[in-house]
Amino acid sequence: MSATVPLNRTPRVIPGFGLTLGFTLFYLSLIFLLPVASLLLFTVSMSWHDFVAAVTHPQVLASYRLSLLASLAGAGINLLFGALVAWVLVRYQFPGKRLLDALVDLPFALPTAVAGIALVTLYAKSGWIGQYLEPFGIKIAYSQLGVIMALTYIGLPFVVRTVQPVLADLEAELEEASASLGASRFTTLRRVILPSLLPALLTGFALAFARAIGEYGSVVFISGNMPYRTEITPLLIVAKAEQFDYHGAAAIGTVMLLSAFVLLLLINGLQAWASRRA
Numbered sequence: 001m002s003a004t005v006p007l008n009r010t011p012r013v014i015p016g017f018g019l020t021l022g023f024t025l026f027y028l029s030l031i032f033l034l035p036v037a038s039l040l041l042f043t044v045s046m047s048w049h050d051f052v053a054a055v056t057h058p059q060v061l062a063s064y065r066l067s068l069l070a071s072l073a074g075a076g077i078n079l080l081f082g083a084l085v086a087w088v089l090v091r092y093q094f095p096g097k098r099l100l101d102a103l104v105d106l107p108f109a110l111p112t113a114v115a116g117i118a119l120v121t122l123y124a125k126s127g128w129i130g131q132y133l134e135p136f137g138i139k140i141a142y143s144q145l146g147v148i149m150a151l152t153y154i155g156l157p158f159v160v161r162t163v164q165p166v167l168a169d170l171e172a173e174l175e176e177a178s179a180s181l182g183a184s185r186f187t188t189l190r191r192v193i194l195p196s197l198l199p200a201l202l203t204g205f206a207l208a209f210a211r212a213i214g215e216y217g218s219v220v221f222i223s224g225n226m227p228y229r230t231e232i233t234p235l236l237i238v239a240k241a242e243q244f245d246y247h248g249a250a251a252i253g254t255v256m257l258l259s260a261f262v263l264l265l266l267i268n269g270l271q272a273w274a275s276r277r278a
Helices: 017-044 048-055 058-091 097-104 112-123 130-136 144-169 172-180 185-213 217-222 233-242 246-277
Strands: none
Touching: 017 246, 048 246, 058 097, 058 144, 058 185, 058 233, 058 246, 097 144, 112 130, 112 144, 112 217, 144 185, 144 217, 172 185, 185 246, 217 233, 233 246
């Protein structure tokens, strides 16, 4: 006699909710929770005075400011131009489209150190592009502008790949109906397209920002690593560890972890609000 599935149960491909949930929790704990917990416990072993002194040093505060502002600037640039790239890839057919679509994923595959060297080759004073910017007083390599350039480069795919499928599923008939009712292009963009894309745009912004806040390899080559000017926080953490100041590195890392968590929590709240509104 063949086994029958009870009517009140839905057959599942992977049986056993308890088993799969346990494996999920074990995997997340091993990969994420344990490293974070060990960092926090190591930081807690410091005295409050030492912790405050480590995280409020003027050099550390300057690195906070540069890392956060440059990451926000890079994510903001990608929010605008990444959405534009996604629009072109979805709405238009042109020669070389597949090549352009593949190039978007290049920052995923290219080692960050190679990306940093490539950016220096382009934007240094004697670089292919930098030599033409130097007469106008525009300095990209070994400046804060170079840091933003590197963070923009590594964050672009996150916005494009987040917005692209949502834009592909957006029905063109809605835009045609808006135009037939007399709405201008700007009104159609503001009232029809943007509300549908807003959750994806915020998700792409959050992913690009989270990727930029912890970036090290590409920035270390193009920034020049000048204290108080172009020194990012991940580089400062590495420098502390190389000097065997593990408590200082852990304290700075804890501040960056908490700051990134709060910012991502705010962005996720905005994303939830945008989804409900859409």
